[in-house]
Amino acid sequence: MSVGDDKKAKGWLGSEQRRLLVQEYGIFLAFLILVAVLSVSNEFFLTAGNISNVLLQTSINGVLAIGMTFVILTRGIDLSVGSVVALAGIVSASFVTSSATAGISGAPYPVALGIGIGLLVGIACGAVSGLIVSRFSVPAFVTTLGMLSAARGLTLIYGGGRPVPALTPAFRWIGTGDVFGIPAPVIILAIVFAVSWWILNRTRFGRYIYAVGGNPHAARTSGINITRIQFVVYVISGGLAGFAGMLLSARTGSALPQAGIAYELDAIAAVVIGGTSLSGGVGRVTGTLIGALIIGVMNNGLDLMGIQSYYQQVLKGALIVGAVMLDQKRNYGA
Amino acid sequence: MKRWMIALASATALLTSSAMAQEKIKIGAAPYGLNAEFMQIWAAALQEHPAVKSGEVELTVFDGRYDALVQQDQFKTMVTQKYNAIIFAPIDVDAGAAAVQSASDAGIPVIGSNTRVNSDLLTSYVGSDDTISGYMEAKTVLDKIGCKGNVVILEGPVGQSAQISRLEGNKKALAECPDVKVLEDQTANWSRAEAQTLMENWLTAHPKQINGVIGQNDEMALGAIEAIKAAGLDVKSFAIAGIDGITDALHAVKAGEMTSILQDARAQAQGALDLAIFNAKKGDYKPQSDIWTTYKDMPWNDGKEKIYNVPWTPVTAENVDQLLATRK
Numbered sequence A: 001m002s003v004g005d006d007k008k009a010k011g012w013l014g015s016e017q018r019r020l021l022v023q024e025y026g027i028f029l030a031f032l033i034l035v036a037v038l039s040v041s042n043e044f045f046l047t048a049g050n051i052s053n054v055l056l057q058t059s060i061n062g063v064l065a066i067g068m069t070f071v072i073l074t075r076g077i078d079l080s081v082g083s084v085v086a087l088a089g090i091v092s093a094s095f096v097t098s099s100a101t102a103g104i105s106g107a108p109y110p111v112a113l114g115i116g117i118g119l120l121v122g123i124a125c126g127a128v129s130g131l132i133v134s135r136f137s138v139p140a141f142v143t144t145l146g147m148l149s150a151a152r153g154l155t156l157i158y159g160g161g162r163p164v165p166a167l168t169p170a171f172r173w174i175g176t177g178d179v180f181g182i183p184a185p186v187i188i189l190a191i192v193f194a195v196s197w198w199i200l201n202r203t204r205f206g207r208y209i210y211a212v213g214g215n216p217h218a219a220r221t222s223g224i225n226i227t228r229i230q231f232v233v234y235v236i237s238g239g240l241a242g243f244a245g246m247l248l249s250a251r252t253g254s255a256l257p258q259a260g261i262a263y264e265l266d267a268i269a270a271v272v273i274g275g276t277s278l279s280g281g282v283g284r285v286t287g288t289l290i291g292a293l294i295i296g297v298m299n300n301g302l303d304l305m306g307i308q309s310y311y312q313q314v315l316k317g318a319l320i321v322g323a324v325m326l327d328q329k330r331n332y333g334a
Numbered sequence B: 001m002k003r004w005m006i007a008l009a010s011a012t013a014l015l016t017s018s019a020m021a022q023e024k025i026k027i028g029a030a031p032y033g034l035n036a037e038f039m040q041i042w043a044a045a046l047q048e049h050p051a052v053k054s055g056e057v058e059l060t061v062f063d064g065r066y067d068a069l070v071q072q073d074q075f076k077t078m079v080t081q082k083y084n085a086i087i088f089a090p091i092d093v094d095a096g097a098a099a100v101q102s103a104s105d106a107g108i109p110v111i112g113s114n115t116r117v118n119s120d121l122l123t124s125y126v127g128s129d130d131t132i133s134g135y136m137e138a139k140t141v142l143d144k145i146g147c148k149g150n151v152v153i154l155e156g157p158v159g160q161s162a163q164i165s166r167l168e169g170n171k172k173a174l175a176e177c178p179d180v181k182v183l184e185d186q187t188a189n190w191s192r193a194e195a196q197t198l199m200e201n202w203l204t205a206h207p208k209q210i211n212g213v214i215g216q217n218d219e220m221a222l223g224a225i226e227a228i229k230a231a232g233l234d235v236k237s238f239a240i241a242g243i244d245g246i247t248d249a250l251h252a253v254k255a256g257e258m259t260s261i262l263q264d265a266r267a268q269a270q271g272a273l274d275l276a277i278f279n280a281k282k283g284d285y286k287p288q289s290d291i292w293t294t295y296k297d298m299p300w301n302d303g304k305e306k307i308y309n310v311p312w313t314p315v316t317a318e319n320v321d322q323l324l325a326t327r328k
Helices: A003-010 A015-041 A048-073 A081-093 A111-136 A140-159 A169-176 A184-202 A204-214 A216-221 A226-252 A263-273 A285-304 A309-332 B002-022 B037-047 B068-080 B096-105 B130-144 B161-175 B192-205 B218-230 B247-254 B265-280 B320-326
Strands: B025-031 B057-061 B085-089 B110-113 B124-127 B149-155 B180-187 B212-215 B239-244 B259-262 B307-309 B313-315
Touching: A015 A285, A048 A081, A048 A184, A048 A204, A048 A226, A048 A263, A048 A285, A048 B192, A081 A111, A081 A140, A081 A226, A081 A263, A111 A140, A111 A169, A111 A226, A169 A184, A169 A226, A184 A204, A184 A226, A184 A285, A204 A216, A204 A226, A216 A226, A226 B192, A226 B218, A263 A285, A263 A309, A285 A309, A285 B192, B025 B037, B025 B068, B025 B265, B037 B057, B037 B085, B037 B265, B057 B265, B068 B085, B068 B096, B085 B096, B085 B265, B096 B110, B110 B265, B124 B265, B130 B161, B130 B212, B130 B239, B130 B259, B149 B161, B149 B192, B149 B218, B161 B180, B180 B192, B192 B218, B212 B218, B218 B239, B218 B247, B247 B259, B247 B313, B247 B320
Parallel strands: B025 B057, B025 B085, B085 B110, B110 B124, B124 B307, B149 B180, B149 B212, B212 B239, B239 B259
Antiparallel strands: B259 B313
């Protein structure tokens, strides 16, 4: 089949090229259209301050969604991230609070220790889920549903159900500081994104993740250690959830036991909108980042226009389903 | 015959002693959920009640887990186990009515506390009127901005009784200041993080226009404060108010960043417990909590009132240290 024949049938691009174009840039185009519409309809949308706000408001969900991408690429799911956000947030906060009563004895400790502890808590939660999924073949949905409940319970036990306030300014910097005007959480999101992109696109481990998600059986027969890959993706997701928990408490200035409820849903939504398939093996972390940005931009834009948050929820729902419909069409239809 | 007498006597003794052991009153408390600070203070206050400490009352607290059905099942448990009285803080105004009905059918008195329920079968209710707090907090904001300028309102989850009543109070105060414009009015679901995001976006949409923030609870007011700080603005140039008097808010009041209206969880809990014991003992009881002497505006009136309104206390620079001392 020559390209010329195809042009006649399908228009200015070959069907294969057009398919690739939609696949590669469809979500990016949707994002640009959304930005364009909001820029025209609200004078404040495209100001430096607001762009910084949107990025800031996207940072926590962005970090969670990137972790979620690793898991979903292997055909898994991590429902526990919202609870891990709360647990890591409150445990790390108890090390860096200047409150005399809410912290552990000797607090505040240096920021690095607090962050290290928070990361460890997240990694530990991820490791437990990863172990159960990979070694004991318990479905990821069930395992992480259990972790969702257990981590929330541990959060309430650890803090006695009370918030941990008065976090030290040094710790709060990761949520409220900036470098040359760029908010610290945005820089952190950029770093997390860059490293994840590199892992998924430039390393053998990344290729194995796609292989395991695409066809576990084939991956196993070609000598890939599936168990190890599955374990590590949950550790990544848990660790990033731990980090997101610290970003959240640093931003709000207080670690709350009710923090992060239903955050897993926004993270999954960003992954799905970004074009990663829930059946594994297909997807890009760039898409996830744009998916998270679309959710952030939409919420921000509707707030600026004074539209009730209930409409935001309806639109988000439509967006999730619409993105997957597009995904189905480009995979099987047209 | 003599042996008979002895047997009878000892049986009587046994019966009386077991009857005496049974005199320990069993009271169940069913709060809607124990995850947030307010209800934790409430539950702790029940345990600190003199009658519980002395062992006169055996108290069990059931965590309703924010689910009307869970609460209904807990009522069934309490009815089956023949509790003498129940203290009830329902998650929902209407869904709680069925639970009250089931206890009432079994002849168990139910005392409402903190949250309301649509039921005539409630023996008494001890709580605070949210329309009053809504009015009080809006008034502090409006007074501070001199009854002119622009405000935003951060609402609770739309449809919840506290949100409805506090908004009613907010509007009553706003009606007294017709020159004040409400720029934005949205729910942040009692959440600090959600309120922070909303306020960040509002500060962008209305640059240098917002003078006051009416937060229907402290959490949301605190979220707004964080957003203002993050935008590099001076918190003290805004009038900000919240409700509840949670510990973080007390610290913010001390720092001069906001005002708060304290809802006395301890008085609501201990007042309800005194009424529960009073009704379980069919009136043969004198209240033991010190709250009845603290609040002269809320007289005991022989336990006969249907509604006991616990007064709200504005948190000020004068009383904040004293309040903080009670939070450990």
